[in-house]
Amino acid sequence: MDFEYLLQLILNGLFVGSFYGLVALGYSMVYGIIKLLNFAHGDIYMLGAFSGYTLLTIGAGVIGGQASIAVLVVIMLIAMVLTGTVGLILERVAYRPLRGAPRLSVLITAVGASFALEYGIAVSFGPNPRVYPVRLGNEAFTIFGARLTYAQLAMMLIAVALMIGLDQAVRRTRSGRAMRAISQDPKACLLMGINVDSVITRTFFIGSALAGAAGVMSGAYYGKIDFLMGFIIGLKAFTAAVIGGIGNLRGAVLGAIVLGLLESFGTAWLGSEWRDVFAFGFLILFLTVRPTGLLGERVTERV
Amino acid sequence: MSNVLEVRDLVVSYGKVEALRGLSLTVGDGETVSLLGNNGAGKSTTVGAISGVVRVTSGTITAFGKDVTNAKPWDLVEMGIIHVPEGRRIFSRLTVHENLQIGGYAVSDTSVINQRIKQVYSLLPRLAERRSQQGGTLSGGEQQMLAIGRAMVSGPKLLMLDEPSMGLAPLMVAQVMDVVRDIREQGTSVLLIEQNARSALRVATRGYVIDSGVVTIEAPAEQLRADPRVVEAYLGK
Secondary structure (H helix, E strand, C coil): CCHHHHHHHHHHHHHHHHHHHHHHHHHHHHHHHHCCCCCCHHHHHHHHHHHHHHHHHHHHHHHCCCCCHHHHHHHHHHHHHHHHHHHHHHHHHHHHHHCCCCHHHHHHHHHHHHHHHHHHHHHHHCCCCEECCCCCCCCEEEECCEEEEHHHHHHHHHHHHHHHHHHHHHHHCHHHHHHHHHHHCHHHHHHCCCCHHHHHHHHHHHHHHHHHHHHHHHHHHHCEECCCHHHHHHHHHHHHHHHHCCCCHHHHHHHHHHHHHHHHHHHHHHCHHHHHHHHHHHHHHHHHHCCCCCCCCCCCCCC | CCEEEEEEEEEEEECCEEEEEEEEEEEECCCEEEEECCCCCCHHHHHHHHCCCCCCCEEEEEECCEECCCCCHHHHHHHCEEEECCCCCCCCCCEHHHHHHHHCCCCCCHHHHHHHHHHHHHHCHHHHHCCCCEHHHCCHHHHHHHHHHHHHHCCCCEEEEECCCCCCCHHHHHHHHHHHHHHHHCCCEEEEEECCHHHHHHHCCEEEEEECCEEEEEEEHHHHHHCHHHHHHHHCC
């Protein structure tokens, strides 16, 4: 295997990994704070893609067919607010009433929420795939013989910026500290005067907004969206979160990069039809061999 | 003396079980009141109800002249009522300093928080030494100090301590009680829940003995120390 090919595989892996990372962060944040596997999270990503689609369709007359990265960033920010709001409503309506209920009930509710979002979109937009009103340009540059488009580079940079922003917010701000405290002991947080409900709401907003951002980027990059597009990526993000150690935010990003690279190399080795088999094979491997993931601490069941 | 806290005829039920059956107590301004009783007598339920994490079935809780029955815990913290829970419940994966910062969550002015953290460090120098260590690495006694220090950052007018001596060596218990005395001397009212009646009655000015969800004895601390019923049940011999 020559060096250029190797580098190309690494770049491809990092690119896909940055998508997975944005979605995995929301998964991991929500799990960290209320120990809920939010299976509707992938559908929030899908919703992000559809929000972007709608906004671009409405604005098409103004923008024209070829959108610049700057326009897309603005669209992305609006879509983030929209998906963040949906995430927040989802928590209020579907999850909060079940706080304190058995974990299985909440999990089933999450699966229900996922279907509701998917088929809600199927009803509103039709079951057939939609073509994104804009496509990102294909201009590329080469580094050491490997090819990367400017659009890919820009999207990776946006993803990295969002991830670093989140990491710093969680580490340094008052809200971030409260999130970490709630993930350890929500009841003690109540006694310390933290409005736990409002912090949980904020967590859902942020996680959903990040997934929405990934959705818009994916729509603009791959050009085609449909109401089930969140299903596989939701599972992939879950896999990434498990590989990194679920509940751990840096772990989620690390897991996403690892998963992206594994897929990239696995595809090169076995052929692209094996990609998902390969990825979920790793999920099973990690769940059996190292369920705490690469950076995760031992999960202790709270009584 | 005006009362910072008045509890009247408090009833709390968990399902069909009545944990409190018409309990009344008061804490005066600057007082240190001890709540004694055996396991299951209703001590923790009482503080839980006052701090808003246990639902009150009937009866009233008045703090600083305002009705706070079933108020939200965060509103109570903002009013100056803080509850150091049984078992300390510090955040073991946050640093000592972050734990203290969480204590100031309800305070909006960062400079006030930092000022109070500085005060906690000077009162409890062990915490200052370990400020960037994770809370979980501290010893039991240090964790209890951290739990009390964390509560102090909220700037309480009424500090409620649930079994602060639990699981601590006698020397550590004495140190914790010294800290409680220091806090009292700063003018903070204290409600001290203890099974360790001996040390509690040494710090307290007044005490209640509760049994099966009601107050059975109420008296000044020195009188309780001499009361044969208390001696027999809680002080031994």
